[in-house]
Amino acid sequence: MLCFIVIVMPKTQGVELGPKAVEKWFKKLPYAKQKVTKFHFYFHDTLTGKNPTAVTIAQSNMTAKSPTFFGSVSMMDDPLTVGPEPNSTIIGRAQGIYGSADQNEASLLMNLNFVFTTGKYNGSTLSVLGRNPVFHQYREMPITGGSGVFRLARGIATAKTYWFNTTSGDAVVEYNVVVLHYDI
Known part of the structure; x- marks a missing residue:
């Protein structure tokens, strides 16, 4: 009996994955152009109800x-949604961890990934690591990297609270993200 094994290399919206694919990508890097991509979306942090999204x-x-x-x-x-409404179109997820890291001011240490699940960035991520003083009007957090289309990305995520329930802690936060990455 003859048996064939087919190995399928996964792709993230046109970006090949795996060690050999990453090596090939890096070889093209010196010739790659940098580009700026901007995002605007809403982050829904729900601590209460039947399906909390943060625990x-x-x-x-x-x-x-x-x-x-x-x-x-x-x-x-x-x-992560297109608009602030709970039923707005979902474009991805914010997955990670945050902790209260300041004894004098409500400020979080944010360590998370924006995981895109639709459109041309489907399967790609942006990584955020930074301080989020939650009661400031605007908070800047650095984009420290990414995956897929956003390999070696860097940039800034600016957060602004759109809605906050002081009793439950539930919040909707507006994000504007500017990221510099390579067009390979």
């Missing part, structure tokens, strides 16, 4: 006594 996974003994919830850590899988 507390740890807290210190002093968190409950802290006015800033210092020491609280949450995991999130928040929808």
Whole structure:
């Protein structure tokens, strides 16, 4: 009996994945042009209800006594939408972890990925690592990298609270992202 094994190399919207594909991509890098891509979307952080998108996974003994919830850590899988409405078209997910990292001001350490699930960036990600002082009108957080179309990306994500429920902690945050990446 003759048997064939077919190996399919996965792709992320035209970008080949896997170690050999990444190596090939890097060989083209010196000849690649840089381009700027801008995004505008809304991040829905829901702590309450039947299907919360963010949950507390740890807290210190002093968190409950802290006015800033210092020491609280949450995991999130928040929808990213075109508009601020809960039923707006989903373009991706914000997946990661955030924690209250300031004893004097409500400020989060954000470590997350914007995971795009539709359109020409489907399967690509942008990575965010930065400080988010949640009650400031605008907060800047660096884009520290990415995957797929956004390999070696860098840029800035600017957040602005669109809606916040002080009782539940549920929030909708408007994001404007400017990212520099390679067109290979």
